[in-house]
Amino acid sequence: MPPATPRAAYVHLPFCRRRCFYCDFPISVVGSKPGAADAAAERYCALLHREIAASPSRQPGAPPLASLYFGGGTPSLTPPPLLAGLVDGLRDAYGLADGCEVTLEMDPGTFDVARLRAFLEAGVTRVSLGVQSFDDKLLTSAGRSHDAAEARAAVEILMQAQSSAGGLPGEDLASWRRSLNAAATTGAQHISVYDLQVEPRTAYGRWAEAGTLKALPDEALAAEMYREASAVLRARAAAAGRGQRAHGLQRYEVSSFGREGHRSQHNSAYWRNEPFFAFGLGATSHLDGVRLARPRRMDAYEAFAELGVREEGVEAMTTLIMLQLRTTRGLLPAELTPRFGETLAAAAEGACRDAAAELPAEWWVMEAEEASGGGDSGAEAAPRCRRFALRDPEGLLFSNDAISTVFARLDERLERDDVGGGGLGGCEAGS
Template sequence: MACSQTASGFRCFTALRSRRGLTSVARAAAGPTAAYVHLPFCKRKCFYCDFPVEAVGLNTEKPRTQDRMQAYVDLVCAELKATRSLTDAPLTTVSFGGGTPSLVPPQLLESILSALQQQFGIAAGAEVSIEADPGTFDLQRLLQYKALGVTRVSMGVQSFQEDLLKACGRSHSLADVYAAIEAVTATGLPSWSLDLISGLPGLSLQGWQHSLQQAVAAGPDHISVYDLQVEEGTPFARWFSVEGSPLPKEPEAVAMFEAASATLTAAGYEHYEISNYAKPGHRSKHNQVYWQCQPYYAFGLGAASYTRGRRFSRPRGMQEYEAWVKRFVQGGAGCPAAELPVESKEEQLLDVIMLSLRLSDGLALQQLQQQYGQETVAALLPTIQGFLQQGLMQVLPCDAQDVQQAEDAIVPGLSGSSGTVEVDADAAYMQLCDRLQRGKDVSVRLTDPAGFLLSNDVISELFAQLDSRTLSKAL
């Protein structure tokens, strides 16, 4: 199971992302070509987890458990069959999340994929991904998933230390991890990902570096690195709310983030999002739907969808979700939350700033200016200039001329603490303003790791510049 990511002292905006929408009115009106399906079953609930899941025990082959899975899949299929297609384009990404989707038998996954195909269509070459935990699958099951059209597996390893797996309540062992890596490698899938969690109780920097090295040695195409977030209502929240907590302190958490960036980029992974690294051509297409503020369908317990500018989260309790599906099917609305108001343009503006700066592709200022007016960008520029001077932001070259200007801005003989060359911030800012004045594309991004580490502060400061007067003129 993947984790939401919030680093101690440098919180990211995953929680905000879960309730915010699109970057423009045009995108808000666009039809989704992505679908998320929540499969909530787990052997046991991890001590840090606050996701809507249902623990079914270690023996998942019991008839009662299999019947429960069948009943839930029938419910999900009923929901998606009652959901109206909002575009003529087929789905280009499908993501099965959880929970532990790899507990679900292949024939039940086939039922959902068949329903998706019938209702919306699935494009040839679509990315179909499934989250999988070690100890819940073998090579045969993965090959069956592959035969159904699964193209990507995201494996929740979390740690390469046996004691930490036990400490956070994982149901798998280190032996399961290595067996799972061997199995997923043998499938020949186009892409697979491996998840790690930093900030676990008792985790040292040395232990973290060991996990990073083992992850690289496993050879995944993609690695996600999440910092533990202690959520209210979880065992961790009860156990670690007092002084003397075994959770790493902020300096250690920062060192772990820096170690991940240094180790994984040196191994050839692109740090393309605050928590995600990919080899060339292996970015998560489905997750980019969220980060690029595009609409998407969602189905299942607690799942959040975004369609036609409206975000809607389904009930998190199984009985409540079942009752909601029955009302939805009988009501014949065809589109959940159709009665809700469309997100405001102000919310959309905050979204595009927040989510774009999570990505290495950065924030496109010319596009921002076209969508939200010159006043908006003008209000942000002084703060952007300050972050350029602090080394927390950089201007992205957009064409050959920009590349030359960027090279001319390099300060000879100097390098930053991360080993990268220093750039004249004033020259970079002049380049940025010149391109804006000429109506040319120009983007700014957070530096890695310094800017990413302080993303919360940077984004909050940018938000603060958009006062009510500026927003009223722009929007």
Template sequence: MSRLAPPLSLYIHMPWCVKKCPYCDFNSHGLRSEPPPYADYINHLLADLDADRIDFGAALANRPVISIFFGGGTPSLFSPELIDRLLDGVRERLPLADAAEITLETNPGTVEHGRFDGYLAAGVNRISFGVQSFDDDKLKRLGRIHSANEAEAAVKSAQDAGYANINLDLMYALPQQTLDDALADVDRAVALQPTHVSHYQLTLEPNTAFAANPPPLPDDDHAWAMQEACEERLATAGYGQYEISAYAQPDRRCAHNLNYWRFGDYLGIGAGAHGKLSDAARGQVRRRWKTRHPRAYMEAAGGTARIGGDSVVSAAELPFEYMLNALRLVEGVPLADFSERTGLPPERIAAALDTARRRDWLHDDPQQLRTTALGQRFLNDVIASFLD
């Protein structure tokens, strides 16, 4: 079976933040007395990319990058000049699609006046603000370094600089949060008129401060009521839900995240960054991740020690990996894409599909993989049913 290479994205991890939040399980490192070696880190990112290009060779040939995402940590700790230098280096090494989406994650408490003009000039055309809440008490409980007023000011500053594509991250089911509190956060977000809202539940992840010392959180029923009410409020405001935690104005869906959920490919550079690449010639899907600690990553200087792990996804794991992403999409994906992206025949998942449909988890549609309302609520169970 001939397979087309899926779209290709680039993820760039910036590992430092001002302070580690107690709920965060990402690879982020709080600032210490000495400032991080920001400029030197840019050199190591480009060396990492050079090495990946050599390693993956033909699997990258003639494939334009459709999106770039700067994640963290707090990428906005890096100056516009450094982001500009990095993006220039990426353009020299990889072809970028004409309308490539380039997103920079931003903490409202770290941006200075005038920086957004610089990021825009560098080529960043989408800003994602980690607001989380517009309630100062909730922000303090979450360990955030900004206030609600600072968040609003930062968003307006980006808009004044010319940004027309802005995402706001919001969390719900926060410590001692009520339904009215959650709706108030959504209302204040919508009032700023972002093009996209990411709205997701606070969960207690292992190896976090919150997991070791859990705060008082709403129970599952109250969290579900918040989710449903906030979904309705966002829909009324013109934000269509297209993924379990993503809402967008028309034609403003996040291209980078859509590529993840559709089981597209992405290179990952930076400390702890993950990547996934399809090699159609070998019939493989390969995952690679980089050494997590910034110091060890930089000491590798683009050498093999920068690689924390590298493996081919087995045929037994591919159905689960595919569904873990694709079933997050509200509209689902064409059933034919399963074979196109994994190289496996549709018969491989026929029994699991039949079971999921009988349980009313998936719509009985021979052309489309799409969860029902019940399936969305019990999505983890649906995805687990595709484990070999």
């Protein structure tokens, strides 16, 4: 089966006014003076153009890119003419489809109406606004470079997309509910909700190790905040009018809610485990089964040489299982067969069934194939499962546990070579 043609590209723009206390991304701090990133961004974009030019060229007849995503960092610190040049460079190299989704991450306080218009003229069609919270105390405790007033002003400017982070130090259910309601009433078409993870190479990580980090929400509170996000964003957003259709945001991935027609095309390509280009500091591409991570240090990136590890067989299949079980569409075992063969596909189906039998039933949505006849004996074979998905919110809340269990059961099946036969058992359908 020939490798699929990438329809998505990620470009990392690393410049930030400061490093947030939770941030473990590869960034370059430039300070908060106006234009502080301009000179460095010009040099960096020249490197990006060289990397794009040296990458595999578009094959004759290959479809153009359907999505571009400029992440960071704080990409809105990049001068709009430089961003326009990158869009043009990618268009020349790979083509851009009609209606190509071009997303730019932006932070409050880094743009005004004129700058936003310049980005739109550069080709941006979608903005992801990093808010994290509408509570000044929580923003300060997270080391954010903006306050709640700047966040609300930014929403007023664009009213397009935003992301929020839950589980910040000192956050409780009441403050989380206030932030959710503030987000839901902006009229945003898409909201992402993330639970804070304390990484070791961050300020939060150092403070946690020293015992000076303000208490984080415990697991029970974090779980309740996750459930609250699901309830608020699906119900409260229905009233977020300003002339929009009265319906709420629908969850389509563990952390993502979108109105009809406003799901992120780019991120959806990730969850489907589709190939994608990636360019820039610390960016990871996925081409022809190879995941290639670029250096995280600027000097090393400048001397970047292509290195990577090819994912094959079980490793590639487990990646796909993990990505698909994070979505509300879930995993369809039949889709594994063309790439991995009947044996591994059957093992994956059996592992999902084993995990579903072991874990709480309310975590799972399972759909059965129609039962087939049993031949001369008149017996009927138990139905196979055509779809496994994690239910919103309980299953998605415990997605890490569920996916880890699937992997453990997959390992057991492969070790005993119990694949593809009667050991799969049946599938009890769920709604």
